[in-house]
Amino acid sequence: MxxxxxxxxxxxxxxxxxxxxxxxxxxxxxxxxxxxxxxxxxxxxxxxxxxPFVDAHFHMDSALSYGLPRVNKSGTLLEGITLWGELKPLLMQEALVERAMAYCDWAVAKGLLAIRSHVDVCDPRLLAVDALLHVREKVRPYLDLQLVAFPQDGVLRSPGALDNLRRALDKGVDVVGGIPHFERTMADGAESVRILCELAAEYGLRVDMHCDESDDPLSRHIETLAYHTHRLGMAGRVAGSHLTSMHSMDNYYVSKLLPLIREAGVAAIANPLINITLQGRHDTYPKRRGMTRVPELLDAGVAVAFGHDCVLDPWYPMGSADMLEVAHMGMHVAQMTGQDGIRACFDAVTATPARILGLEGYxxxxxxxxxxxxxxxxxxxxxxxxxxxxxxxxxxxxxxxxxxxxxxxxxxxxxxxxxxxxxxxxx
Known part of the structure; x- marks a missing residue:
């Protein structure tokens, strides 16, 4: 029976x-x-x-902290980063766990049963790491929580960040993260990609790197990420998140870049709600949408997933753990309103991120x-x-x-x- x-x-x-x-x-x-x-x-x-729905890119350590210690008045990425820097010393583990658990309740109610969350490792206390490792175990019976060791302030730029990241991995964090465009120079950014990819290869872990979250068409760390993925034989284990600079790149360079990403086996993760909110802030008119080239990546054979990225935090005052809202925005921003395009957006919050996260039995x-x-x-x-x-x-x-x-x-x-x-x- x-x-x-x-x-x-x-x-x-x-x-x-x-x-x-x-x-x-x-x-x-x-x-x-x-x-x-x-x-x-x-x-x-x-x-x-x-x-179930799968969120390929989220920040649970900051979720539901909107208004702490103050509101992001400009709504910009850089003020959000500054605000998070102000909040970090004030974080209490119990409150962080409580907010994360509440968010997981929201997720379950929305049919979101797998989340990849980046967790900041630039605080030497690793308070957020310990909190989310605790949450991961508490929610394991009903939600798959995959954690990314994320050096928010730059793994080379922030003193001790690389050591902190290693400590986070030794505690059981699942994925190696990075943010090369936030290092002090382009050269440092490229060097951080090399270091972090080699670290992931050493640990046998996946990589998910905040990559080129910028309107600068010369921010090209995705090319370096693809190179090291290929060099280290890590195809299928690496994702570049955001990739918003691709929105501003010239078509000739992109025609070279897309095959490199595909051949390396690197996945792309766009964050439609946040990319459309934070990018193009220096533009008057016309204003760039900012989200990466989703249709072109798909046409090139690159796996593309969508993430929610933020909910009620220093960067974003909205959100309710609804991945259909993410897909809805992605469809509009990418102008994927044909039937095949809409279905691809549904895949971007279900089957595709499940493959990127390596979910078993999905x-x-x-x-x-x-x-x-x-x-x-x-x-x-x-x-x-x-x-x-x-x-x-x-x-x-x-x-x-x-x-x-x-x-x-x-x-x-x-x-x-x-x-x-x-x-x-x-x-």
């Missing part, structure tokens, strides 16, 4: 009327009209069942983990349009969050009594 059958699902690949059988926390069957007994049955009523297939989200939508396009309600969230085949369908009652003569914003489908 199965533990659960989720009946009458629509899947992201377009299959309809599919039943998903679950046993011992894993998917045991995916087929129409599953003939099997089960301890429990849930009717998805034709709604979209998807693997997907809807036999023997995959029974981690699923049922959305109030009938396909990925509608899910993004509506930022669809998460009707059910399952972890290991157990419902861990649910929400009522989004509807509104009408009192209009001759009109329906209720609306739910879904398109009417003809038979």
């Amino acid at each position: 199965l533990d659960l059958i989720l009946r009458n699902c629509t899947l992201p690949d377009g299959r309809t009327a599919i039943d998903i059988g679950i046993q011992n926390g894993r998917i045991a069957a995916v087929q129409p009209a599953l003939q099997a007994a089960a301890a429990d049955t849930i009717d998805a009523a034709g709604m979209l069942a998807t693997p 997907g809807i297939d036999v023997d995959c983990k029974a981690d699923l989200v049922v959305l109030q939508a009938r396909d990925p396009v509608e899910a993004i349009r509506l930022r669809a309600t998460r009707l059910l969230v399952l972890r290991g085949g157990r419902v861990i969050a649910r929400a009522p369908a989004a509807t509104a009652s009408l009192a209009l003569a001759g009109r329906p009594s209720e609306v739910n914003w879904m398109m009417q489908r003809s038979n």
Whole structure:
């Protein structure tokens, strides 16, 4: 007997009327009209069942700290960095854990069950590292939290940062991070990429580097990252996050750069909400969007994921852990409003970041983990349009969050009594 059958699902690949059988926390069957007994049955009523959302780039150590110790009045990246520098000495581990746990609650409710979070290692106390390692263990039963050792102030620029980063890795942090464009010189930035990639190779770890988060078209550390990834044989284990300078680069250089990224096996992670907010701040008009060249990267065969980056912190006064909001913004900023483009944006917050993070058992297939989200939508396009309600969230085949369908009652003569914003489908 199965533990659960989720009946009458629509899947992201377009299959309809599919039943998903679950046993011992894993998917045991995916087929129409599953003939099997089960301890429990849930009717998805034709709604979209998807693997959980995955956030490939986040900063949980600063999440929900908005207004501490003051508000970012300019809303700029540099004031945010300055503000974080003011906040770091005031951080208390208990409060940091409390905010991170609250954010994980939000994430679960939104069907976000895997997050890669950067954690600042430039504080020699490693207070945030210890706090998030504690959070990682507390949420492990229901959320995969992958931590990146991130030298926010520059691994060469900040005294002791490299030693702190090594200490963080020895404590069990999962990924090596960096921020080459924030080093004092371009040469130092390139040198930091070499050092950090070799360190990751030494530890056998993945790399995720804040790379070229700038409007400067001459900020080209992604090229160096691709070179060292190839040199060290780390294909599939390295990601460049932000890459916003690519938005300002000339087309000739990009025509050379894209094949280098693809050949090296480096993934790209854009952060649409934050890139559109923080970039182009020195422009009058026309104003640059700032987000990296997502369609061109995809066309070149580069894996592209989206991240939320910030929620209610020194850099961003918005957010609610909703990866469909991220996909929605990414679709607009990249002008990916064709059907294939919209579906690629859905992949950028689900399947693609799952591959970048190396998540085991992700997907809807036999023997995959029974981690699923049922959305109030009938396909990925509608899910993004509506930022669809998460009707059910399952972890290991157990419902861990649910929400009522989004509807509104009408009192209009001759009109329906209720609306739910879904398109009417003809038979």
